[in-house]
Amino acid sequence: MPAPRLACGSAKLANLAPMSAMINRYQPAVSIFPLGDSAITAELGGDADEELNSKALAMQDWLIARRFPGILDIIVAYHSVSVFYDPVRVRQERPDCRQGAFACVRDCLEEAWREARPAFVPERGTIRVPVCYGGEFGPDLEAVAEDKGASAEDCVGWHVGRTYRVFMVGFLPGFPYLGVVDERLRVPRKEKPSPVRAGSVGLAGKQTGIYPVDSPGGWRIIGRTPWKLFDRGADMPIRLKTGDRVEFFPISPEEFAAEVARLAGLPRVAGQSPP
Amino acid sequence: MSFSIIKAGLLDTIQDPGRPGYGNWGIGPGGAMDRYAAEVGNLLVGNGKQEAVIEIHFPGPQILFEQNTLIAITGADFSPTVNDQGIPRWQPVVIRKNTILHFPAHVQGARCYISVHGGFCMQKWLNSFSTNLKAAAGGWHGRALKKGDELPFAENTIYFAGLLREDRDFETLPWRVNIEKLYRHPHEIGFVPGHEWKHLSPLSQTRFLQENFLIHPSSDRMGYQLKGAPLDIEGAGEQVSSAVSCGTVQLLPNRQLIVLMADHQTTGGYPRVAHVISAHLPKLAQLRPSDCVKFRMMDMATAEDLLAAQHKELHILQRACLDHLNELVC
Numbered sequence: 001m002p003a004p005r006l007a008c009g010s011a012k013l014a015n016l017a018p019m020s021a022m023i024n025r026y027q028p029a030v031s032i033f034p035l036g037d038s039a040i041t042a043e044l045g046g047d048a049d050e051e052l053n054s055k056a057l058a059m060q061d062w063l064i065a066r067r068f069p070g071i072l073d074i075i076v077a078y079h080s081v082s083v084f085y086d087p088v089r090v091r092q093e094r095p096d097c098r099q100g101a102f103a104c105v106r107d108c109l110e111e112a113w114r115e116a117r118p119a120f121v122p123e124r125g126t127i128r129v130p131v132c133y134g135g136e137f138g139p140d141l142e143a144v145a146e147d148k149g150a151s152a153e154d155c156v157g158w159h160v161g162r163t164y165r166v167f168m169v170g171f172l173p174g175f176p177y178l179g180v181v182d183e184r185l186r187v188p189r190k191e192k193p194s195p196v197r198a199g200s201v202g203l204a205g206k207q208t209g210i211y212p213v214d215s216p217g218g219w220r221i222i223g224r225t226p227w228k229l230f231d232r233g234a235d236m237p238i239r240l241k242t243g244d245r246v247e248f249f250p251i252s253p254e255e256f257a258a259e260v261a262r263l264a265g266l267p268r269v270a271g272q273s274p275p
Numbered sequence: 276m277s278f279s280i281i282k283a284g285l286l287d288t289i290q291d292p293g294r295p296g297y298g299n300w301g302i303g304p305g306g307a308m309d310r311y312a313a314e315v316g317n318l319l320v321g322n323g324k325q326e327a328v329i330e331i332h333f334p335g336p337q338i339l340f341e342q343n344t345l346i347a348i349t350g351a352d353f354s355p356t357v358n359d360q361g362i363p364r365w366q367p368v369v370i371r372k373n374t375i376l377h378f379p380a381h382v383q384g385a386r387c388y389i390s391v392h393g394g395f396c397m398q399k400w401l402n403s404f405s406t407n408l409k410a411a412a413g414g415w416h417g418r419a420l421k422k423g424d425e426l427p428f429a430e431n432t433i434y435f436a437g438l439l440r441e442d443r444d445f446e447t448l449p450w451r452v453n454i455e456k457l458y459r460h461p462h463e464i465g466f467v468p469g470h471e472w473k474h475l476s477p478l479s480q481t482r483f484l485q486e487n488f489l490i491h492p493s494s495d496r497m498g499y500q501l502k503g504a505p506l507d508i509e510g511a512g513e514q515v516s517s518a519v520s521c522g523t524v525q526l527l528p529n530r531q532l533i534v535l536m537a538d539h540q541t542t543g544g545y546p547r548v549a550h551v552i553s554a555h556l557p558k559l560a561q562l563r564p565s566d567c568v569k570f571r572m573m574d575m576a577t578a579e580d581l582l583a584a585q586h587k588e589l590h591i592l593q594r595a596c597l598d599h600l601n602e603l604v605c
Contacts, residue, residue, distance in 0.1 A: 033470045036550030037578035039520045041470070060299075075298035075518040077542055082518035084295060084304075087553070087579045088586045102575045169301045170516065170542030173410045177516070212301075213409065232400065232412040238300045 028052055028079075030113045032106055038072075040102065041082040042109045052079035053167050054118035057243050062116035063108065069093050070101075076242050077168040078177070083109060126163060126245040129210070131201050132256040133159075133223035140220040144187050144203065156250055158182040159201075159222065164208065166244040174212035174230035174238035178246055181208050189218040199224045201248070212238070223250075226259035277341055278391075279425040281375065284336035286496075289327050289395065289414030290388075294403035298518060298541045305413075306405045308386050308496060308537045308560035311585065312350035315452055316390035318593045319347035319367045321600040326394035327404035329420070331387050335378030336420065338389075343435040344370045344428075345392035345448075351384025351561055357445045366451040367392075367596075369435045374444045384561040393429030408538070438603070450599045452592055457585070458558055462487075462566065465555045465573040465581070469524065469547035471508060479506035483548065487567040488532060494564055496538040501568060505530035508546050516544040522551035522559075534559065534568075554581035 029045030042059065044052045056076045063074050063083065070089030075082045087101035097104035133156045134141040145152045164178035171177075181203060189204045193216040196202070200211045202219025211217055212230035229239045240246060251259070280287070290313060293306025307313035307330055314324040335353050348355045348364045355362050358374045364387075370376065378387070397404060397415060406414025415424060438446050475483065488503035508526055519525070523535045525545035534551060535543070537560075551559055552573060562568065 031470075034467060034550070034575065035469075035518065035547070036520050036522050037467055037552050037575060037582065039518070041517060043470075043517065072295035073298045073304070075541060077517040078515045080515075080517040082298075082520075084298070084518075084520065088583050091579070091583065100576055100579050102579065168516065168542060169299060170518075171301060171540050173301045173407075175301050213411075215409070230410070232410055232417070237302075237401075242299060 028055060030110075032109050032113075034102060035082055037102070038087055039082055039084045040105050040109055041080050042113055043080045044113075046079070049079075050165055051118065053165065053243070055116070056081045058116040058118045059109075059112040062112045066108070071105075077170065081109070081112075126247055127240065128247050128249055129225050129227060130251045130255070130259060131160075131223040131225050131248045132251050132253055135253070137253070137256065138201070138221055138223040140190075141222040144185070144220050144222060147187055148184060150184070155185060155222065158185045159203075159208065160248045160250060162247075164246045166240050166242050166246060167207075168242050169238060169240070171209075172212055172215055172230075173232075174240070175209055176229070176240040176244070176246070178208045178210075180206050187220050190220065193218040196221060197224065199226065199229070201225060210240070223248075224256070226251075226256050226263060228263065277425045277427045278344065279339050279341065280336050280420050280422055281339050282337040283419070283421045284334055284378070285332040287329055287331045287336050287420040288406040288408070289397065289404055289420075290330045290406065291325055291327050291404040293537070294401055294405055294407070294413065297401055301541055302401065302407065302410060303537075303539055303541050304521065305407050305538050306403070307388065309350050309388070309557040311457060311557035311589075312386070312561075313388045313390070314589055315365065315454070315592065316347045316349035316388045317394075318589065318596050319349070319365070319450075319452065320345050320390050320392040321596055322390060322392065322394050324589065324593070326390065327397065327414070329389040329395075329426075331378070331389065332385065333378065333381040333387075335387065338376040340370050340372055340374055340376065341425075342372050343439065344372075345435055346370055346376075347390050349388045349390070351387040352382035353378035353384075353387050354380040354382055355387075360444060362445055363447055363451070365454055367448040369438050369446045369448065371439050371444045385563045386560055391428045396427040396429055448599070448603070450596065458561065461558055461562065462569050463571050464559050464568050465552040465571050465578065466522075466524065466549040467552060467573060467575055467578055469549045471526070471546035472548050474509045474546065475526075475548055476507045476509070479508065482506060483570055484572060487569055490562055490564050490566050490568065492564040494536075496536055498536050498539060499534040499559070499562075499568075501532040501534065503532070506532070506548070508548070514544050514546065516542045519543040519547070520550065522553065522556055523547050524549040524551065536560070552578035552581065554578065554585055 032042045035041045059081045060074050060076050070086050070093050073084040090101035094104045145155045166176045168177050196211045196217035198213050200221045201223045202221050204219045290307040293304040295304045313328045317326045347367050356377050400413035411417035482504040486504050488501040491500035491502050
């Protein structure tokens with residue numbers, strides 16, 4: 001697999017120009033830049049698609065395997081990976097890195113970009129999430145349908161009709177950004193955020209997501225899952241992780257209530273598996 | 276050993292240096308807004324830097340000490356008193372039991388820290404004591420302190436009673452820290468350019484560098500909204516979301532700026548025009564609504580050097596404080 005080389009010695013600039021001419025499926029262009037004096041982002045060129053997201057995850061795994069003291073966190077988003085570090089600690093740990101902590105961590109990211117291969121990311125099974133659509137569970141479903149000149153049933157059909165990928169988790173603890181939404185179902189965010197219940201399933205452009213906790217939010221709410229996406233007491237407090245595959249299936253209000261009751265009765269298990 | 280909250284303040288939370296490492300779960304680092312003040316408070320009373328402290332805002336709480344306690348008050352000046360007698364800040368103070376700590380007047384700054392010798396006894400959540408209000412986890416039951424809370428702290432190893440004179444409610448210990456350098460020029464905030472800095476129009480770059488920006492009243496632990504000359508950016512739209520950091524300065528669609536602070540979201544999509552340097556985040560954390568900010572561009576090496584210098588000072592302070600405490604006890 002031929003990979004375009006990045007001339008490391010000449011990479012004095014924080015921003016490597018995106019090499020759009022060199023984009024190929026296996027080695028996307030990269031732009032590596034500081035996110036302040038304690039973090040660096042590597043943004044992969046091109047549209048934020050599954051392959052770029054896989055590449056970012058592979059870079060993360062590569063970096064975790066070579067993590068050294070002073071590296072505080074690694075965050076994957078749609079098409080980027082960011083490394084958070086303690087510059088003082090990095091300088092102490094890597095005295096060979098005379099050009100400072102930034103240069104040292106940047107070199108790691110460049111190497112991750114060259115070396116990490118998405119093929120090493122294992123495929124995970126699809127997680128099927130129950131959702132009760134419309135009514136009090138999805139107060140914006142009717143408006144979305146009207147907006148789209150379709151019926152509520154059509155909209156639900158489009159929403160459950162495909163497999164999504166978790167492109168990142170952010171905004172709230174355990175909030176998954178899922179894509180890509182059916183073109184017929186794409187709606188803008190609300191003008192003003194309003195209170196949203198935990199479990200609410202929302203739409204915003206190409207994305208759909210699930211609110212893990214009660215929060216103000218601007219996404220259009222079309223349904224709600226009885227699942228708890230964030231459980232602060234569990235060893236693994238979040239249910240859906242970046243790279244997971246997710247499908248939705250419709251349930252009735254009665255099934256919703258039954259599932260809530262069933263989950264409430266379950267002993268708390270770390271990283272509980274879907275029913 | 277404990278003390279109890281007899282009146283809650285505006286927002287009193289347990290904090291520590293923060294909870295890095297869980298960004299992929301959507302859980303931000305949080306932690307003390309003014310980490311320097313929180314760490315110094317701990318060092319003054321002989322703790323490690325990572326111990327839990329209480330971060331308070333004005334109006335502050337009223338606290339009843341149920342035991343002789345060695346504490347330090349650092350950060351903002353809310354004119355702390357013990358049984359109505361003023362006590363110094365940035366200095367360790369032994370407090371007699373059954374006295375009340377109170378913060379009657381705001382003098383300067385936004386956030387004040389209370390540290391106790393031995394640290395507070397509470398459970399960590401994801402390796403940190405800091406309170407995450409969004410997740411309702413960490414700190415004291417995942418929430419702000421309220422009336423009636425009794426906060427336990429570790430058994431003290433120093434016999435403070437011997438340091439208290441008969442007729443006094445508190446005794447100041449004879450070491451303090453010089454904070455002038457850190458909080459000098461409080462409004463001048465250093466930054467390194469963000470990825471989208473180059474897309475600001477030349478006029479906007481000039482404005483960013485030369486004008487004052489006012490901190491809006493809606494500012495909080497999540498972020499500081501700034502009010503100032505409107506700025507323009509080429510290809511203005513929102514980008515694909517990616518990670519953001521504490522101190523990231525974003526340009527919002529209303530052409531105004533926001534500085535992300537300790538409780539920021541883990542990801543965001545607005546243009547990142549600048550990042551406040553870590554060494555100046557404590558200063559910024561002490562600015563309040565209607566204070567102004569003036570940005571000063573710095574290079575990465577300077578930003579790292581300033582932080583390293585701070586770190587070194589704290590290291591020296593830690594050793595000095597431990598020496599002093601040992602002398603007192605022996």
